[in-house]
Amino acid sequence: MNRTDARDAAFKLIFSYEAQKESAENLLSLYYDQTEDTAGQQDYISGVVTHAIADGVTVDGLITKYSHGWQLNRISRVSLAAMRLCISELLYCDDIPTKVSINECVELAKTYEGPKAGAFVNGILASVVKEIGLNKA
Numbered sequence: 077m078n079r080t081d082a083r084d085a086a087f088k089l090i091f092s093y094e095a096q097k098e099s100a101e102n103l104l105s106l107y108y109d110q111t112e113d114t115a116g117q118q119d120y121i122s123g124v125v126t127h128a129i130a131d132g133v134t135v136d137g138l139i140t141k142y143s144h145g146w147q148l149n150r151i152s153r154v155s156l157a158a159m160r161l162c163i164s165e166l167l168y169c170d171d172i173p174t175k176v177s178i179n180e181c182v183e184l185a186k187t188y189e190g191p192k193a194g195a196f197v198n199g200i201l202a203s204v205v206k207e208i209g210l211n212k213a
Contacts, residue, residue: 082117091157142203
């Protein structure tokens with residue numbers, strides 16, 4: 077499994093959290109029980125999913141701050157999952173360049189929701205990066 081596939085898996089787990097409200101441990105345990113090919117990516121998947129859920133107040137606070145006029149319950153679950161994943165990567169994955177995190181998560185939003193979602197997600201994530209002063213090469 078490469079990082080793009082792992083990011084897609086993490087995105088789906090974060091998305092499913094919103095519907096199931098399972099703990100990160102339960103979601104990850106179920107995922108690993110059903111998936112054989114996670115070679116080399118378990119730490120990444122576990123880390124971003126756990127941070128996105130456990131640090132949801134911080135992550136969602138950043139989304140809320142820059143989604144002018146949009147409350148979290150009005151933002152699609154796909155866009156929310158993509159932004160939660162990216163912000164978790166930005167805050168907790170020092171080895172992933174900022175542009176890669178944003179680009180990959182925008183692509184996830186476009187793939188699963190459409191082009192307009194990609195633009196919306198990109199705008200919010202760009203504002204988040206400016207606030208936290210993070211621009212990893």
